[in-house]
Amino acid sequence: MGLDMIEEKNLNDIITYSLDYPKMVISEAKEWPVTNIEDFATGLYVGYIGGVFFDGFLKRNKRFLDSEEYSDFHGIISKRTTEIKLKIQAHLHKK
Numbered sequence: 001m002g003l004d005m006i007e008e009k010n011l012n013d014i015i016t017y018s019l020d021y022p023k024m025v026i027s028e029a030k031e032w033p034v035t036n037i038e039d040f041a042t043g044l045y046v047g048y049i050g051g052v053f054f055d056g057f058l059k060r061n062k063r064f065l066d067s068e069e070y071s072d073f074h075g076i077i078s079k080r081t082t083e084i085k086l087k088i089q090a091h092l093h094k095k
Contacts, residue, residue, distance in 0.1 A: 001069075010056060014049055015083075018052075025041055025048060025088075028044060029044055037092065041092075042084055045084050045088070
C-alpha cells in the first residue's frame, strides 16, 4: 500500500528541515578525505534523512517499513535529490 499521506508529509518535513540546516552535514563531510565532497555530502544527507525518518516511523507505528513503504521512501528521496545537491553546492561555494 505504500506510505500514507501523514508519513509522506513527515518525510518531506524532515527533508525540508534538514535542508534548512546544511552545516551539520557539510561540516561532517569536510572532515573526510574524499574525492567528491558533493556526492559524499549527498550520501550523508540521505543517510541522515533516512535515519530520522525510520526512527520516527518505528516509534509511531511500532514496526519497520514494509517493501512498498520503503520503495515510496526512495521515490520521494529521488525526486528531491536535485534540490538536496543544489543546497549542498550552494553551501560549499559560499565564501
